[in-house]
Every structure is written in C-alpha cells, then in structure tokens.
Amino acid sequence: MxxxxxxxxxxxxxxxxxxxxxxxxxxxxxxxxxxxxxxxxxxxxxxxxxxxxxxxxxxxxxxxxxxxxxxxxxxxxxxxxxxxxxxxxxxxxxxxxxxxxxxxxxxxxxxxxxxxxxxxxxxxxxxxxxxxxxxxxxxxxEPAAADVVTLSPRQRAVAAVVTEAHRTIPAAFAAISVDLTTFRATRADAAPYGLVELLVKAIAARHAEFPLFFATPGADHTLTLAPDANVGVTIDVGTGLFIPVLRDVARRPIGDLTDDLMDFRVSALRQNFREEAFAGETITLSLHNDPDIVLAMPIVHPGRTCVVTLCAERSEVALTADGVPFARPVTTVTVTYDHRYLNGRDAVRFLGAVKQDLESADAIARLAG
Known part of the structure; x- marks a missing residue:
C-alpha cells in the first residue's frame, strides 16, 4: 500500500x-x-x-x-x-x-x-x-442560525496577499489624466487592438528608462532588475481574480497581446489556467475600466515595486484656445508604488511618459506597429 x-x-x-x-x-x-x-x-x-x-x-x-x-x-x-x-x-x-x-x-x-x-x-x-x-x-x-459564507480557497489566497501587502508595503499613489482623442481616431480606422493592449505596450516601452518599476525587492534594501518587461494583467470575469502574464511585451506584435488577453478571459471563465500562465511577472496592470470608474488604488503585491491601473473611459469638457467648450474622451492612469524604492517624482515622470505615448499619433503607430 x-x-x-x-x-x-x-x-x-x-x-x-x-x-x-x-x-x-x-x-x-x-x-x-x-x-x-x-x-x-x-x-x-x-x-x-x-x-x-x-x-x-x-x-x-x-x-x-x-x-x-x-x-x-x-x-x-x-x-x-x-x-x-x-x-x-x-x-x-x-x-x-x-x-x-x-x-x-x-x-x-x-x-x-x-x-x-x-x-x-x-x-x-x-x-x-x-x-x-x-x-x-x-x-x-442542522438548522442554520444565520447565513454564513465561507471564502473560497482562491479568495482566501487573495486575503492573505492583501493582508501581507498592507502589513509590509508603505504604498504611495499618483494619477494622471490621458486624452484619448488620438487613440479614438486610430480606432476609427478599425485598428485591431484596444486601449488595454496599447497601455501594456506603453508600459513595456519604459522598461529601460524606469528599470526600478520592473524590479523585484530583495534583502538588505536591494532590488533585482528584470531583463524583460513581462506585464501581469488582472482578469476578473466573475469567477475570481487572476493575474496571468503577458511575456516579452516590448518585442511582440500588439496583435499577439490581443489574442493572449482573449485566451486569458476564456481561461478565467473556464477556470482552467495552468501555473505557468502566472510565471515571470515584472510589473502589474490592474484593470478598473468598468463604466464610471474614475479612480482606483489597488495594492502593490509582495515581490513587486508598483502596480499601474487603467480606469474607465469617460467624456470631459475642455476649452479650445479661444475659450470654446468641447467634449473629449479621457481616462485616468494611476500608479501605486512602494515608497521604499520609488519616489513621487519618479512616479510622476513615469506616468507622464506613458501619457505621452498614449496621446501621440507617432508613438501609437510605433507601439502598434
């Protein structure tokens, strides 16, 4: 036996x-x-x-x-x-x-x-x-005295991570508004990608300039730098939270990312992810882009130095140079960061660089090319 x-x-x-x-x-x-x-x-x-x-x-x-x-x-x-x-x-x-x-x-x-x-x-x-x-x-x-809900194993794992993050990571936060007018124009041309994929490419494009945003904290105030930008993207379709990883983002066509994200959603629905889908993450993108979500501050997961967040697209009233009001599409991109390793100035510069890529026709063409 x-x-x-x-x-x-x-x-x-x-x-x-x-x-x-x-x-x-x-x-x-x-x-x-x-x-x-x-x-x-x-x-x-x-x-x-x-x-x-x-x-x-x-x-x-x-x-x-x-x-x-x-x-x-x-x-x-x-x-x-x-x-x-x-x-x-x-x-x-x-x-x-x-x-x-x-x-x-x-x-x-x-x-x-x-x-x-x-x-x-x-x-x-x-x-x-x-x-x-x-x-x-x-x-x-047995008669039930009250309705008691037991957390699923997956949610208990989330609870453990959240508790550890709040206990050990001194997080700070910054947010920036992004004008989506140029991006919408590319979508009018039936571009085969969405804002999530473009943001993933924009994040990965800043790997060399902001290496500490992709690093792994270690002992004695050290950081291990990542050779590649592998972006973990939060997926929640009602079956629990998953963070599968888009690997080697900087060198892959944006269409591949679109296919991978669709596969991730199907796997989340079927709950049939394999462990290797979560390996190699160097930075996290947390999606809070459901309608009317204007701001979100997720936790920084242990082992990461920051998490980037994409909020919902919305309309905003702006003024022309002549003072004429008009409506434009915008979104908010945020970064929550471990203040032990990253400072506010770094966070603002990082968000400014990402904003520049998302608002520039040339940058969008380069990232999507």
Whole structure:
C-alpha cells in the first residue's frame, strides 16, 4: 500500500480543493494516470498516480486538502484493499473511549471536526461505520442560525496577499489624466487592438528608462532588475481574480497581446489556467475600466515595486484656445508604488511618459506597429 500524496503545486498556498475524482473508488489505475483534478488559488491542476494500484479515496470531492498530505491510497490488489477495509481502525466519534461510538472514515472525521458534530448525533445514526455521506446528512439537518459564507480557497489566497501587502508595503499613489482623442481616431480606422493592449505596450516601452518599476525587492534594501518587461494583467470575469502574464511585451506584435488577453478571459471563465500562465511577472496592470470608474488604488503585491491601473473611459469638457467648450474622451492612469524604492517624482515622470505615448499619433503607430 502506498499513499497518494497531494504535491505542492505553488508556493503561495498551503493547500487546495480536490475538485473531483476522475476514477471510481476501488478502480485499478496505472502509473501516471490522472486520478483527480485539484483547484489551487490560481489554476486547475491534475493529480496523477505515481504507481500502478487499486485506488482507495480518503477525501471526498470538494474537500480542502493540505499539500503533502495523502488524499488516497494505492493497493497492490483488490484483495489487499478489501482486507484493509475489513480491518479499518477509524477514530471513535467521541473522546470517551476507543470503542465508545461508531467508527468514522477519514473524510467523515474531517466533516465532524469542521462542523462540530456531537458524539450523540453520531451514535443516533445507529451505524457502526459512519461515512462522509452520513455526516453530511446530519449537517444538512442542522438548522442554520444565520447565513454564513465561507471564502473560497482562491479568495482566501487573495486575503492573505492583501493582508501581507498592507502589513509590509508603505504604498504611495499618483494619477494622471490621458486624452484619448488620438487613440479614438486610430480606432476609427478599425485598428485591431484596444486601449488595454496599447497601455501594456506603453508600459513595456519604459522598461529601460524606469528599470526600478520592473524590479523585484530583495534583502538588505536591494532590488533585482528584470531583463524583460513581462506585464501581469488582472482578469476578473466573475469567477475570481487572476493575474496571468503577458511575456516579452516590448518585442511582440500588439496583435499577439490581443489574442493572449482573449485566451486569458476564456481561461478565467473556464477556470482552467495552468501555473505557468502566472510565471515571470515584472510589473502589474490592474484593470478598473468598468463604466464610471474614475479612480482606483489597488495594492502593490509582495515581490513587486508598483502596480499601474487603467480606469474607465469617460467624456470631459475642455476649452479650445479661444475659450470654446468641447467634449473629449479621457481616462485616468494611476500608479501605486512602494515608497521604499520609488519616489513621487519618479512616479510622476513615469506616468507622464506613458501619457505621452498614449496621446501621440507617432508613438501609437510605433507601439502598434
């Protein structure tokens, strides 16, 4: 018998959700066969068997599991598994004695601990062997005193990052208004890209001039400079927040970025990102461009020195040189930055350079070319 261990899929999480088993309990599986799908805070991963065997599940689908812990057992034969089940030594339902109460399966014991099921409730079932489904029926029968929502593993991961960011990063903030008249004119020519892609290119174009905006903080007040501009873009289509990475932005055609962003949105809807989609980020673009959002100040993620934000497009009244009012399209671009490494003057210069690229016909043509 060998334990089927849950590998550590990433360094940010302590565990993940076993989204579903792909083979039946008691089925024979071969080495390298996919036996389950697990959901981390960022991606859906496949759990594979590391050897041939007969599968015995230890946890139910939907359970939260810690990395490095067994979620199943692999037996050499069906007979070995049957012998194991016949001699299963579970944990008693109460702490009053080893045999005072029914025997619980591992999954049932987990539910009992999570939901505070009492020993007398378990004994009232009248069963010697209590499984997770039996405990779940007890849970469903319990009257709810109030509606309580448990955060998803992904949202718990977000909570951990936000807490760490607010605890350790002294953030500052700057914002600039960008005139979109010239950009709108390029869109009138049916340009096959949007403002997000153009802003990504404009950010990457400033990598050499502002290297500390793309750097990674280290120990003893050091920064590791990035060789390339890899821009992480926030994607939230209602299934949770993801930050996949557009790599090597400066050297890639803008049409490739458009395709990648569309693929990111599809992956977010299907929740089937792979871990490599989030690797290599050197700067973050946070999209707050839903209608009427005029300003946003997101957190600076640990490991980054800043985050750039794009707000919604809107109309603004301006005056001609002769004092005649007219309406023009504008947006707000902001930067939240770690004040230990970047200063206000640097932030203003960086935003001014990005604004210049977004407002200049020549710069737009260069970035989109």
């Amino acid at each position: 060998r334990e089927l261990l849950l590998p550590k899929y990433n360094t940010n999480d302590e565990g993940c959700v076993l989204a579903g088993w792909t083979v039946d309990d008691g089925a024979a599986v071969s080495a390298d066969a996919v036996v389950a799908e697990v959901e981390t805070a960022k991606a859906v991963e496949e759990l594979v068997a590391d050897t041939d065997g007969v599968l015995h599940r230890l946890v139910e689908a939907g359970a939260h599991c810690e990395f490095g812990r067994p979620v199943g057992l692999l037996f050499d034969s069906h007979r070995e598994r049957d012998d194991y089940l016949a001699n299963l030594d579970g944990t008693p339902g109460s702490g009053e004695g080893e045999h005072d109460g029914p025997v619980l399966s591992a999954a049932a014991q987990t539910l009992v601990q999570e939901h505070g099921i009492r020993a007398e409730q378990l004994r009232a079932l009248g069963k010697r062997m209590v499984k997770a489904a039996d405990v779940q029926r007890l849970i469903d029968q």
